[in-house]
Amino acid sequence: MSAPNKSYDPVEVEALKPEEIDRAKDEAIAAIAAAGDLEALREVKAAHSGDRSPLALANREIGALPPHAKAEAGKRVGQARGAVGKALKLRQEELERERDERVLVEEAVDVTLPYDRVPAGARHPLTTLMERIEDIFVAMGYEVAEGPEVEAEWYNFDALNLGPDHPARTMQDTFFVEGPGKSGAADGDSGVVLRTHTSPVQVRTLLDREPPVYVICPGRVFRSDELDATHTPVFTQVELLAVDEGLTMADLKGTLDHMVRSLFGEGVHTRLRPNYFPFTEPSAEMDMVCYKCRGESVGDPDNPCRTCSSEGWIELGGCGMVNPRVLRACGVDPEKYSGFAFGFGIERMLMFRHNVEDMRDMVEGDARFTRPFGMEI
Incomplete structure (x- = not known):
């Protein structure tokens, strides 16, 4: 049986290169910031934080690395995914706050109006x-x-x-x-x-x-x-x-x-x-x-x-x-x-x-x- 390849360089894996991780993170954060409403944010979350997102695919590559290379690659990918998750949470809170403020204005109820607002009918x-x-x-x-x-x-x-x-x-x-x-x-x-x-x-x-x-x-x-x-x-x-x-x-x-x-x-x-x-x-x-x-x-x-x-x-x-x-x-x-x-x-x-x-x-x-x-x- 051959021994583990201790000289394997994770940088040579395209998805785990630092510049690729940073690019995927930056694209995700930019898309999150551009989401105009909660529906758009859900689509961004699926594209940049879902199972088929670039960072998720990169995370899968870590399992194939030798033990001494996993720690550094895992730390790099984990920090990027954490930044994306934090950005998603902050943007969601911001959009929910905007929605609630808009609803309060658009669906405002004047509680000082008479309670009986059923239109009065008329006999034929x-x-x-x-x-x-x-x-x-x-x-x-x-x-x-x-x-x-x-x-x-x-x-x-x-x-x-x-x-x-x-x-x-x-x-x-x-x-x-x-x-x-x-x-x-x-x-x-x-x-x-x-x-x-x-x-x-x-x-x-x-x-x-x-x-x-x-x-x-x-x-x-x-x-x-x-x-x-x-x-x-x-x-x-x-x-x-x-x-x-x-x-x-x-x-x-x-x-x-x-x-x-x-x-x-x-x-x-x-x-x-x-x-x-x-x-x-x-x-x-x-x-x-x-x-x-x-x-x-x-x-x-x-x-x-x-x-x-x-x-x-x-x-x-x-x-x-x-x-x-x-x-x-x-x-x-x-x-x-x-x-x-x-x-x-x-x-x-x-x-x-x-x-x-x-x-x-x-x-x-x-x-x-x-x-x-x-x-x-």
Whole structure:
């Protein structure tokens, strides 16, 4: 067996040369100083202090040296690795301190602010307006009546003098509900519809109680309309029914005038234009004087009114005296009692009161639309 090579010079190993050790140390310290954040420092640490770094590879070469040469080479490499480790620690502490100071500034919390910083919500303006209309009529002695949204055809059409051949009963206006075991059956076979108006509530009320009856019937109704700026397949309607002895069109007119004054201010009144509805006779279309121009824009091209298009009147809805056939269908004697009724869409009323131009804004659920209305209108 040959003896150990005691004349071996570690300087001849390239990785252990003093200048190579110093170069690797200087490159590592320079890279550490140039690291701009903790992520960059982690990459530098892996490159200059990891298992594949130049100093780590040089340290592996020491094991192949003869015993008398290991001490000097180990001391040289150990001092270089210690300097790199110290530089890494100092730079990490410096970068962490900078990060913490930056976070304190960027994520500062003002503890003097109110603790409740949840944005205040708002009720939907349709709900608020509907309740305000209810309050107007409750103050006049009316009751609020409600009924199902899925309704039998008899309540929705037949009892209201809308015969089997009436156009409103077709799929153009009505959503028919498919009944049990009716898959593939003809439209309307189930005899069940999504109510097209809240008039069925009036029918149910007359069937449940004896006159006098004074009710207001708000609620959602459904018609097969396209959703656009002025139409929606689901909208909110309010209808009124009064049945008592001796009621006339004069009572209807006075009720309408009181309603529009309560909603739009003093000086606003209504007019009635002859029209036809199957469930009222005589029937009328009700208009109110424009609440903006009070009719003064009519014939005045210098002061046009956008609200009424300078016509002086705004159409609200239909009204009239309850048709005797409807009273008979509900078991009420038309020789003894008479009644009046009217109905209008609350969306349309909201558009008038607040210059809402697109009905789609009311149904999209955007809080930016509802929040400006607050809690009251």
